[in-house]
Amino acid sequence: MTMLQVPVHPGEILKHDYLEELGISxxxxxxxxxxxxxxxxxxxxxxxxxxxxxALRLSRAFGTTVEFWMNLQLHYDVLTETAKVDLSDIEPLIAA
Known part of the structure; x- marks a missing residue:
């Protein structure tokens, strides 16, 4: 059974987990x-x-890494684009 992953935008994480938690606008x-x-x-x-x-600025402000923020964006992009792109007609290339 495959679990459906819901894409979470980095802005949602920023808003709920950082701004709201810290009480900052x-x-x-x-x-x-x-x-x-x-x-x-x-x-x-x-x-x-x-x-x-x-991402660099957020990582400095919140004591996280730039990779944390960029991985959120990458994960969001991969999930949203995967849902949009039809790859069924692409044959995999196999080395001889």
Missing amino acids: AGALAKRIGVPRTRIERLCKEEVSLTVDT
């Missing part, structure tokens, strides 16, 4: 890490993908 975080307020707001609304620049 998107605007306050943006100011603290030196990015436009709209970047954090749009990320929390899941309107944009997480960039490496933002």
Whole structure:
């Protein structure tokens, strides 16, 4: 039995596990890490993908790693794209 994985956007993690837990607004975080307020707001609304620049800044602010944030984005992208792409007509290449 295969369990269906639900993609979780890194903005959801940021919003619920960090901003809400710390009682800080998107605007306050943006100011603290030196990015436009709209970047954090749009990320929390899941309107944009997480960039490496933002991941670096979040990792510094929250004492995490950049890989933590980028892996969240990668996992989200893989799950959402896998659901959209039909690969059934691609024959695997096998070395002779």
